[in-house]
Amino acid sequence: MKDIKTFGDLKASGYKSKSIKDELRDNLIQKIKNKETTFEGVHGYENTVIPELERAILSRHNINLLGLRGQAKTRLARLMLNLLDEYIPLVEGSEINDDPFMPISRYAKELIKEKGDDTPISWLHRSERFAEKLATPDVTVADIIGDVDPIKAANLKLSYADDRVIHYGMIPRANRCIFVINELPDLQARIQVALFNILQEGDVQIRGFKLRLPLDIQFLFTANPEDYTNRGSIVTPLKDRIGSQILTHYPADIETARLITEQEAKVLESQKQSIKVPDLAKDLLEQIVFEARESDFIDSKSGVSARLSITAFENLLSTAELRALKSGDETTTVRLSDFVGIIPSITGKVELVYEGEQEGAAVVAYNLIGEAVKTLFEEFFPKIGKLKKQTEESPYDDIVSWFFNQKDGFELLDDSNDKEYKKMLDAISPLDNLLKEYQPDIEEDDVYFEKEFVLWALVEFKLLSKFRFAEGTQFKDPYGSFISGI
Secondary structure (H helix, E strand, O other), X not given: OOOOOEHHHHHHOOOOOOOHHHHHHHHHHHHHHOOOOOOOOOXXXXXXXXXXXXXXXXXXXXXXXXXXXXXXXXXXXXXXXXXXXXXXXXXXXXXXXXXXXXXOOHHXXXXXXXXXXXXXXXXXXXXXXXXXXXXXXXXXXXXXXXXEOHHHHHHHOOOOOOHHHEEEOHHHHOOOOEEEEEOHHHOOHHHHHHOHHHHHOOEEEEOOEEEEOOOOOEEEEEEOHHHHOOOOOOOHHHHHHOOEEEEOOOOOOHHHHHHHHHHHOOOOHHHHHHEEOOHHHHHHHHHHHHHHHHOOOEOOOOOOOOXXXXXXXXXXXXXXXXXXXXXXXXXXXXXXXHHHHHHHHHHOOOOEOHHHHHHOHHXXXXXXXHHHHHHHHHHHOOOOOOOOOOOOOOOOHHHHHHHHOOOOOEEEEOOOOHHHHHHHHHOOHHHHHHHHHHOOOOOHHHHHHHHHHHHHHHHHOOOOEEEEEOOEEEEEOOOHHHHHOO
């Protein structure tokens, strides 16, 4: 590459140019033959979205990724860069990345005609072959296609009838690149119409100029299915010109969701060393997101982004870190009470229906934590409320009886240090017996999280009552609140 500086050098090297769609196709074939991962870092799509995307690339299609927010649509588009050749040659000085073998701009054609094999060549790295535009209502044809530039006309002393006065927009400048338009339905219909000929025939029309520019572009569009009815729509002729429409989805299981969260969360090394997160806490965090997607208070059509669990995990660690800093603990383990700290991550990322608005975003978020505890509890402990007879003994009777004997209830303070926290939970001796019987192999550091987890679950199943106050949480027997007047 360092030795190839002119068109003549490029010819002598035996280089053969090819379209961007052929580049993507050939490099994908090579990766598949070499058993390489084609879309590194995308989890949960191995048997669904990625095979469809690979088929679309092999078919040399323009692609529309259709899915709710937080489903890695833009991530997939950016990862397609890895399927491009590392470098491609272009006519030096070209605004639209002209291929020296197939120049399309007037500048490149005239330069090659004038200099022939001495035409200077420059090289473009694949990292620079990605253009992205977020579709907003204020986008104009001039932005994405181009317009007449009066300043250029004045400087070059040309009339407006000369095509050299044209200033190219984003799409012509993305020639031989991947071009992504995010949230396509937000693009005004007249702008979508301007894309017709570019996708099909390669014609560009600017202010009366009809230019034959066979642009070589891999188009990717992203859209939210709800946008078809809410904010706008993709006009039918444009949809007809998009080769493949691929539906994305959220992770199907907690294991995949955890993998994504741990990969994407920005966690400092100091936090990793000072804060331990039990596996159950990680599962609970993901279960909260699953509960949100099923909640009657949250608009399912809007979706619950994977970013919710990522920011919630960061907030969870920060909550534990802040508590440890205040209490003087050098290291600590995440507690279930720390989950109150993730509520701001939930309230900003869910769209509530009318009933949810009536409840309030913070209340809905807090209740999601309880629902997640309830769902996970029966995976680790015997089911509650499904005993054969009313008189049959329950493994939780001793715990409930312990609370009946606590006249003033049991308070678990948020800012207590680890020593005090463990001492408070150790006072509930029946919890130790329950864990020994049903969770004998639990790690020592995770014991206290599980103890608190059991208390929260018993509240959700109405065997205990819970009252949240400024400094922490009070647990009582199920009728304690009526007796005490709280």
